[in-house]
Amino acid sequence: MVMLRISRALTGRALAALPRCPPQLLRAQRQPTRHFRTSAAPLAGQGTHIHRDSVVNSEETPWEWSAESLAKIDMYLKRYPDTAQGKMSGIMPLLWVAQQQTDVAHATLKAIPAYEGALSMDEPQGSGGWVPLSAMNAIAKRLGCPRMAVYEVATFFTMYNRNKQGRFHIQLCATTPCMVCGAYDILAAIEKHLGIKCGETTPDAAFTLTEVECLGACVNAPMVQINDHFYEDLTPQSIVKLLDDLKAGNPVKIGPQNARINSLGPLGRTSLTGTPSGPYCRDLSDPPPAPAA
Numbered sequence: 001m002v003m004l005r006i007s008r009a010l011t012g013r014a015l016a017a018l019p020r021c022p023p024q025l026l027r028a029q030r031q032p033t034r035h036f037r038t039s040a041a042p043l044a045g046q047g048t049h050i051h052r053d054s055v056v057n058s059e060e061t062p063w064e065w066s067a068e069s070l071a072k073i074d075m076y077l078k079r080y081p082d083t084a085q086g087k088m089s090g091i092m093p094l095l096w097v098a099q100q101q102t103d104v105a106h107a108t109l110k111a112i113p114a115y116e117g118a119l120s121m122d123e124p125q126g127s128g129g130w131v132p133l134s135a136m137n138a139i140a141k142r143l144g145c146p147r148m149a150v151y152e153v154a155t156f157f158t159m160y161n162r163n164k165q166g167r168f169h170i171q172l173c174a175t176t177p178c179m180v181c182g183a184y185d186i187l188a189a190i191e192k193h194l195g196i197k198c199g200e201t202t203p204d205a206a207f208t209l210t211e212v213e214c215l216g217a218c219v220n221a222p223m224v225q226i227n228d229h230f231y232e233d234l235t236p237q238s239i240v241k242l243l244d245d246l247k248a249g250n251p252v253k254i255g256p257q258n259a260r261i262n263s264l265g266p267l268g269r270t271s272l273t274g275t276p277s278g279p280y281c282r283d284l285s286d287p288p289p290a291p292a293a
Contacts, residue, residue, distance in 0.1 A: 049155045051133060051151075051162070053133075054163075056132070056164050057132050057133055057162075057163060057164060058133060058134070059133055059134060059137065060134070061132045061133065061134040062134070063132060063134035063135045063137075063138050065101070065138070066101055068101075069097050069098070069100070069101045072093075072097045072100075073090075073094060073097060073142065076090055076093040076094065076097070077090050084144060084145070087143045087144060087145065088143060088145050088149060090143055091139065091143065091145070091149065091150055091153045092153060092157075094139045094142065094143070095131055095135075095136070095139065095150070095153065095154055095160050096126050096159075096160075098129075098131045098132075098135040098136075098138075098139065099126040099127075099129040099130060099131050099160060099161065100123070100124050100125065100126040100129055101129065102129035102130050102131070102132075102135075103124035103125075103126060103127070103128040103129035103227065103228075104128075104129075104167065105128050105167040105168060105227060106121075106123070106124035106125075106128060106227060106228065107124075108249065109227070109229075109246075109252070110249065110250065110251040110252065111229055111251075111252055111253075111254050112251050112252065112253045112254065113254055113255075114253060114254050114255025114256060114262070115255070115261065115262060121228055121229075124227070124228060125228040126228075127159075127169060127171070127225065127227050127228045128165065128167070128168070128169050128226075128227030128228065129161065129165070130161040130162065130163060130164050130165050131154060131160050131161065131162060132164075133162075136150045136151060136154055137150075158212075164201075165201070165208040166201045166202060166205050166206050166207045166208040167205065167206050167207070168206060168207050168208070168226050168227060168243075168246050168247075169207075169208050169210065169226065169227055170190065170207055170208065170209045170210065170224055170225075170226050170243075171210045171211075171212045171215065171224060171225040171226070172186060172187055172190065172198075172209065172210065172211050172212065172224045173212055173213070173214060173215045173217070173221070173222070173223055173224065173225075174187065174211050174212070174213075175213050175214040175218075177214075177218035177221045178214075178218070178221040178222040178223060180221075181221040181222045182222050182234075182235075183221070183222040185222075185236055186222050186224070186234050186235075186236060186239050187211065188236070189236035189237075189239050189240055190209060190239060190243070191209070193239075193240050193243060194207050194209065194243065196209055197209070198210060198211045206247055207243065207247075212225075215230070217230055217232050219263040219265075220232035220233050220255075220256055220260065220263055221233075222234050224239070226242075226246065229254045230254065230255060231252075231254065231255070231257060232255055232256045232257065232260075233256040233257050233258045233260055234257055235257075238257045238258075242257065
């Protein structure tokens with residue numbers, strides 16, 4: 001014990017004798033922090049677990065389910081047991097139904113598929129919408145669960161937009177493949193053209209800009225997701241044209257914004273250039289037999 005006290009005393013004297021770094025030097029050495037945003041600005045209640053009332057987002061915000069949304073809710077709830085715990089399994093899909101309902105821009109988009117046979121999304125998938133607090137409360141009432149149970153899910157998953165978005169929600173991927181291919185050049189072009197930063201919405205409520213993690217289109221980097229569609233192989237010039245066309249209501253091409261076909265490289269197809277020779281795990285030529293009655 002005596003040796004421990006002596007050791008502590010010596011350590012304290014040694015630390016006291018060390019030269020102290022001036023506070024102004026410490027401040028100069030601090031690197032600027034880049035706040036990563038997956039929703040709107042943290043001060044507005046997104047990107048954090050805190051809700052802050054606004055004129056368009058409070059408990060008093062009117063919310064009514066559309067007939068289409070009510071049909072979806074009935075469909076989803078049939079998948080889960082009719083118990084208190086089973087109904088709570090519907091929190092995630094019902095949040096998404098609310099976000100689909102608020103996506104008002106999808107019906108106005110003149111999106112051209114990149115190639116024949118591409119999936120055409122006739123109804124909004126939800127990425128351009130948002131979930132107001134009153135909608136979360138309506139979900140809790142519909143499921144008979146505490147409001148906090150809905151809040152916990154909505155604040156955990158960044159796919160739920162908890163503040164009102166612009167008509168076009170730009171999600172810019174800045175993960176490594178996109179970053180090394182010029183994602184921050186695309187970001188700079190967007191910010192300069194629209195006059196906003198990440199997490200902000202233009203004054204005319206046309207665009208909201210968000211920086212996100214990987215969106216899964218690494219081969220065609222850099223890229224953005226705007227509402228439900230991917231726009232890939234971007235340049236600072238092509239992203240500006242794309243934004244102008246969206247705002248003007250002009251037709252826009254989904255997918256690569258250059259001459260690339262799908263995700264092909266400059267040499268074209270280099271694998272699976274013909275029909276695989278087999279053996280196959282099962283015969284796919286005939287439909288499976290109908291189940292016995």
